[in-house]
Amino acid sequence: MSCQACHRARTSPHKGGAYRIGCPYCMARLIASARPVKRLQEGHIAACQRQLGDEWTRLWPRVQQLLRDNRLVEEADV
Numbered sequence: 251m252s253c254q255a256c257h258r259a260r261t262s263p264h265k266g267g268a269y270r271i272g273c274p275y276c277m278a279r280l281i282a283s284a285r286p287v288k289r290l291q292e293g294h295i296a297a298c299q300r301q302l303g304d305e306w307t308r309l310w311p312r313v314q315q316l317l318r319d320n321r322l323v324e325e326a327d328v
C-alpha cells in the first residue's frame with residue numbers, strides 16, 4: 251500500500267499540505283499539525299469521523315498509536 255499524500259510529505263521540504271482521509275498516517279499527521287490547539291484537533295477528528303463512519307472506529311486506535319509513536323508518514327518501503 252502506498253499513499254500519494256504520504257509520499258509527498260516524505261519528499262517535499264514543506265510540511266503538511268496533502269492529507270488522505272482513510273490513511274492512518276495522514277490522519278495522524280493532520281491531527282498532529284493542529285497541535286497544540288485541542289479544539290482544532292477535535293475538529294479534524296470529527297471531520298475524519300464524519301467522512302469515514304464505521305471505518306473510523308476501526309482506524310482510530312491505529313491513528314492514536316501512530317501519534318504516540320510520532321510516526322506521521324507512511325514508510326517508503328511499505
Ligand SMILES: [Zn+2]
Pocket residue numbers: 253254255256257270273274275276324
Ligand atoms: Zn498517507
